[in-house]
Amino acid sequence: MERDYDIIVAGGGLSGLVAATTAAHVAKQKLRILVIDRNPSDDQGKKTVSGWVCGDAVGAHGPDYFKKFTGIKYGKPEIEHFVKGVIAYSPDREASLKFTEDGYILNRRLMPQRMKNDAEKLGVEFVNEALLQRVLADNGMVYGVEGTKDGKPFRKTAKVVIDATGQASVLRVNLPIKSYIEKTIDRNDLETTGRYIMEFEHAKEDITFFDPNYCVIHLDNILAPGGYAWVFPKGPNKVNIGLGVNKTCHDERNRKLGKNQDLKGLIDEYVKLNPVLKNTRPSQDPNDKGNSYGTWQVSVRRQNDCLAANGYMIIGDAAWMAKPLDAGGMGPAFFSGTIAGKRAAEAVEANDSSEKFLWKYAHDFMLERGLxxxxxxxxxxxxxxxxxxxxxxxxxxxxxxxxxxxxxxxxxxxxxxxxxxxxxxxxxxxxxxxxxxxxxxxxxxxxxxxxxxxxxxxxxxxxxxxxxxxxxxxxxxxxxx
Ligand SMILES: Cc1cc2nc3c(=O)[nH]c(=O)nc-3n(C[C@H](O)[C@H](O)[C@H](O)COP(=O)(O)OP(=O)(O)OC[C@H]3O[C@@H](n4cnc5c(N)ncnc54)[C@H](O)[C@@H]3O)c2cc1C
Known part of the structure; x- marks a missing residue:
């Protein structure tokens, strides 16, 4: 059957853009590749109505891996700030653990713009403002996607579909073919997280609360029950500050303390407790427009044990790849997007998009990152x-x-x-x-x-x-x- 495209990438966030760009690069721009996203082009990669919700911090190894295959290197302005690692403090802040690794604090609003630009230069096509609802399948094989665009039915076919629509992927949940891919996640494997991007003045200096060179993490099961709180520097007077909780631990903590604090209440209290930050206000930077406060859910389990089916692969958050301990999902998004993009291009070349052929992506990812x-x-x-x-x-x-x-x-x-x-x-x-x-x-x-x-x-x-x-x-x- 003729297909509209060789590869469709559903979801044009970080992992989707990495996959599309890698596939285009590996295939020397010979393939027809389409990225479909529900956002308008100016809002590429926006996760939810409340923005590009993220702590914005990524270790250099993820982008470096992608660069090895594509030669693409990021800089300012999509990287807003450079750090030397992460310091985690015990609840009493008497003890700390220093994890040294060069890292980038991204502007998550600008990053997808840069990535989209790079993809377009390699011939990748984009359809924006299309809301996908399910994959198309026949004879046990995925061959496209469908949903709505401008209030009308929208349908595109391809030899391979890469699902990069994030942790709540409806394509994965509604997958109509026989596959080992798990479709739904246990509630307790999700963290409810939220953060501000704020400007502030320094009331005093205290690197246990704001360190321009390190991402600060506060471990505290009262402040952030079942998760952790963070202060990530975005500049000398700018910060990404927030926390994540496990719902069961959060409910239990409220019950024990006789409180009824919701996530926003916890975050606001955490901001107030910080002795360094004074005169805080949501970032006024136009590059943070629509992104100064937001909440979203992130998975904290191992990745889906299966990542490929006939004609279909899951990557990034759609495959629950954020790491269980720190919910860092951008590194795995770079790795999975690169490996899956490469395999998709090989599948088109070999004219074989069977589960068996695509399986190598799952195998390589598990050995590279998942184990x-x-x-x-x-x-x-x-x-x-x-x-x-x-x-x-x-x-x-x-x-x-x-x-x-x-x-x-x-x-x-x-x-x-x-x-x-x-x-x-x-x-x-x-x-x-x-x-x-x-x-x-x-x-x-x-x-x-x-x-x-x-x-x-x-x-x-x-x-x-x-x-x-x-x-x-x-x-x-x-x-x-
Ligand atoms: C509060 C918070 C803090 C975090 N902090 C960090 C951190 O500091 N470092 C880190 O590494 N990770 C962090 N993460 C995780 C990280 O943000 C994700 O792992 C990363 O964004 C995954 O990228 P993705 O492209 O796979 O998914 P997403 O970023 O979710 O992108 C999915 C894309 O698909 C689109 N889409 C979704 N559904 C549809 C549909 N039906 N039709 C069409 N398009 C659709 C979305 O609009 C979006 O553009 C954090 C997450 C949260 C919530």
Whole structure:
């Protein structure tokens, strides 16, 4: 059957633009590639009505990976500010963990404009203001997308569809063909997050609350129950400040404290508590128009265990790729977009968009990035169960420099210093915490070993997946919601 396009990318946010650009580059611009997004062109990549909601921070490794394949390098103004890493503070701020890695603080409104421009230069076409509702499928094979545009039915066909429509993807939820892709996510694997982009004056200097060179994270299960709060510098007098919570932990925290604080109430209190920020106001920069306050949900589980079906691949947030510990999803969006874009181009070239052919994307992503996320998902669940005093103790005593280097690379810490420390642990609760940390480290080992043998063909998936689920279910029983 004739198709309108070779590749359709549904969703023109970060991961979709990376995929379309990579495919165009790899295929030397010979393919017809279409990106479809519900936003007008000026609002490319806008996630929700409340804006391009994000902490805006990304480690250099994600964009660097994309650059390796396309030669595209970002700079100002889409990168607003450069940082040297992240510092996480314990609830009492007596202990800190420094994760050193060059990072960029993006302007998420300008970034998609730059990326769209790059894609168009490579011949990628765009349809904006089209709201997609489902994929088209026949004979167990996806062959296009449909929805509405200007109030009329809208329909386009392609050899490969890449779904980059974000964590709430209706294309994934409504996928009509047989596939191993999970369609829906557990409520407790989502964080409700929100943030301001603010200008401010300095009331005083205190790098535990604002550091122009580091992204500051506050671990605190009262302030940000089941999540964390952040102050990311966007300039000497500009900040991205916000927090994320797990709904169950949030409800429980309110019940315990006899409070009824919603997410916005928590964020406003967090801004007020910051002793550095004075005369705060929503950013007046025209480049932040429509983006100075917003909330959205981000997934914090391992990525979908399956990423490809006949004629269809999921990438970025549509595949729940934000990392379980810090909800960083832009790095995985760069990796998955690049790998999937490359595979889509190869599929068109080989005239084969079967699940079996596209599977290599899933396999390569798992080995490149995905293998550490299941262990991190369990580690996240364990952390959501502990209180501030244990967080204080754990932050101060349990992590070595080696563990931090591992976390920076998205890997699970070994807690190798725990054996030495255990002798001096004070209190039964800290002993229990040490035991739990060891448990998560050992679970991580078995899970990352399993993910290292991610099936190279779809027929091997069910047997492999039942082993994964056995490991995961055992841990979920230990850390239930
Ligand atoms: C508050 C918050 C803070 C965060 N902080 C960070 C951080 O500091 N660092 C980090 O790395 N990650 C962070 N993340 C996660 C990060 O923002 C995402 O992982 C990233 O945006 C994923 O990109 P994406 O392109 O896959 O999805 P999205 O950015 O969600 O893009 C999806 C695109 O598809 C379009 N679309 C959706 N549905 C349809 C439809 N039906 N039809 C047509 N178009 C559609 C959307 O409008 C959008 O343009 C944060 C997330 C939140 C919510």
């Amino acid at each position: 550490n996320t299941p262990g991190m998902e369990i580690f996240r669940r364990m952390l959501q169960k502990i209180d501030n005093s244990q967080l204080n103790y754990g932050t101060r005593h349990f992590l070595s420099k080696m563990d931090m280097d591992k976390i920076t690379r998205g890997e699970h810490p070994d807690f190798s210093s725990l054996d030495k420390i255990e002798m001096m642990i004070r209190g039964a609760l800290n002993m229990k915490l040490a035991k739990e940390m060891k448990y998560t480290a050992s679970k991580n080992k078995s899970l990352s070993t399993l993910f290292k043998s991610y099936p190279d063909t779809p027929d091997k998936f069910p047997a492999w997946h039942s082993l994964v689920m056995k490991e995961m279910q055992e841990a979920f029983k230990r850390y239930p919601f």
